[in-house]
Structure formats: C-alpha cells, structure tokens
C-alpha cells in the first residue's frame with residue numbers, strides 16, 4: 473500500500489550558484505541584511521553556526537520589533553519565519569555537508585534519488601527532531617511498547633485522553649469483533665483497542681505519512697493482520713457496520729485569517745457534519761460512537777461551538793450515553809503567562825449511541 477502513496481516531506485530547494493555563505497567568522501550584520509533583502513544564506517562551517525545565526529536572528533528581531541500583544545507576537549513570528557527560512561543547508565548524497573551535523577535518517581528515506589539539494593534550517597530542525605522521536609520512540613502510559621511515529625504525524629504528548637479511553641475500554645462489555653479508528657495518526661487508539669481484545673481495527677487517515685509510518689511499523693507482524701489501513705477521508709473504503717467507532721479529531725476550528733492548515737489540529741466546518749452522517753451509516757444499532765475532545769477552543773476563546781454538542785442538539789441521529797471528563801495535568805514547568813488557561817483544560821470522552 474505504501475508504495476502507491478508518497479510521503480509529505482520538505483520540498484528540496486535548488487538554489488542558484490552564488491549564495492552568500494555564513495560561518496562563525498562572518499559578519500552578523502551583513503548576513504542579517506542579506507536575509508532582510510530576501511536573499512538566501514548558506515551555512516558553510518559547522519551545524520552549530522546555523523544555530524548561532526538563528527539565535528542572533530532572535531536577538532535582532534527582539535531589538536527591532538515589539539513583542540508583547542498577541543498581534544505583535546504574531547508579527548514577530550511571521551518575520552522570524554520569513555528570515556529563518558532563507559537560511560540554507562546543503563545536502564549531498566543524503567547527508568548534511570556542514571561539519572558536526574546530526575545524522576537524520578529521513579534524508580535517506582525521502583531523498584534517495586536526489587544527490588544534491590538544499591533545505592532551510594527550520595526544515596532541517598523539524599526533520600532532526602522528528603528523527604529523534606522516531607528512532608528513540610515515545611512511551612505512552614497505556615501501552616507496553618513505544619510508539620515510533622513517522623515524520624509529519626501527530627503524536628500524543630499528554631496522555632489524559634488516552635487514560636480516559638483506556639478506562640472506558642476496561643469496562644466495555646460489548647462485542648469486540650471490529651472497530652473503526654478515524655484519523656489513526658500514530659495508531660495509539662488502535663493499539664489500545666487491540667490490547668483490550670478487539671479482533672480487527674480499520675484505520676484511516678488523510679495524512680499519507682500516518683499510513684506509510686504504520687505500514688512500516690507493523691511490517692508483517694501479527695498487528696498487520698489486526699489493523700487494516702486506508703489512506704482516505706473519514707471512513708474511506710470501510711462500508712460494513714461495526715460495534716465501535718472512535719475519532720480523536722482536531723480540536724480547534726480553522727480560521728482563514730490564520731492560514732492554519734494542519735489537519736491534525738484544525739478542523740474545517742464540513743468535517744463534523746460529514747463525520748456524523750457517515751458514522752451513523754457505519755455504526756451497528758447497538759454500537760458505540762466515541763469521540764475524544766477537549767474544551768481547548770472554549771477556554772482559549774476561539775469559539776463557543778462544540779461540534780459534539782451541536783450534533784446532539786440538532787443532528788437527530790445520536791443520543792448521549794455518557795461523557796467522561798478529566799482535568800489535564802498541569803505541566804509545572806510552564807510559567808509562560810499565555811498558558812494560564814491550561815489550568816482549566818479538560819479532555820472529554822463522549823460516548824454516543826444511535827437514537
């Protein structure tokens with residue numbers, strides 16, 4: 473399956489020949505001026521020179537721009553993004569050319585047919601940290617084995633919603649022949665269902681990397697016979713009715729103004745109406761529809777709308793069996809005042825049944 477779909481990855485940059493170079497002996501002022509003019513800078517010495525330049529960019533912008541109000545912070549970030557995305561690193565034979573650079577396995581996986589190109593430093597940093605997570609794995613309290621999440625795939629960093637789901641699965645007494653996991657992502661919910669004895673799980677995702685990553689992760693182990701994947705919108709090719717449907721959807725509405733495109737985090741206005749209509753067709757009469765959600769959008773004043781509450785009030789398809797809530801454990805190291813709302817954050821597990 474994975475051979476038919478191609479992974480999302482940073483597009484290689486083919487840069488012109490005479491790019492200005494930067495290493496630790498270069499003048500910072502001229503380098504930043506070059507970036508301000510919209511021209512690329514190529515890091516030529518050590519990997520740490522690129523980190524140094526990005527640090528200097530922050531110092532420079534802090535002096536130049538106010539960074540207090542929400543609007544000012546956004547402008548600051550936009551400007552930082554514009555300038556840092558002009559800082560290039562050269563890649564030859566799937567390796568970074570600068571000295572003392574990290575080994576990033578994605579370069580071989582993604583660019584095996586491209587022996588010479590450039591990427592921006594933020595892209596390289598993204599690839600590097602994703603490689604560390606992928607290689608070392610992520611421990612989640614509800615699973616014995618670590619997750620090895622592929623580049624560009626959402627993975628859980630807090631676990632309260634997974635605990636809610638696990639507690640529900642522990643008490644669930646119904647049949648366990650099959651389940652559907654819409655937006656399977658790192659596969660964590662499907663793995664929990666398998667752990668609790670579900671025989672077959674069908675998982676979809678619109679992010680090709682999620683499907684490629686899980687296909688690779690399961691390879692030809694027993695799991696690959698339990699979890700079937702489809703790179704598709706919502707339910708994809710699964711037509712048969714099932715006793716359990718789970719969906720951990722994006723928790724925030726998109727806003728055109730913000731140009732936020734990440735489908736793991738932001739939902740568009742069609743997602744939930746379509747999801748509930750399709751879920752209704754796929755759920756057995758005695759089946760359960762589980763949705764993991766959060767009050768994040770409400771407590772950050774993004775919207776008062778709650779897609780599950782809307783469906784219950786207006787959909788005429790489902791009724792509420794139960795809604796479990798759990799306060800998200802405050803991360804004590806977060807002192808940033810913009811995060812004060814985190815103390816009110818709750819995750820929700822909605823259990824719906826057919827009317």
Ligand SMILES: C[S@@+](CC[C@H](N)C(=O)[O-])C[C@H]1O[C@@H](n2cnc3c(N)ncnc32)[C@H](O)[C@@H]1O
Pocket residue numbers: 626627628654655656657658659660661676677678679682704705706707720721722723735736737743
């Ligand atoms: C918040 S993440 C949850 C991932 C995983 N189920 C978990 O609980 O960690 C949402 C996932 O849904 C996927 N997704 C978003 N819209 C989708 C759609 N219309 N159809 C299928 N998957 C979708 C995203 O790509 C992402 O992997």
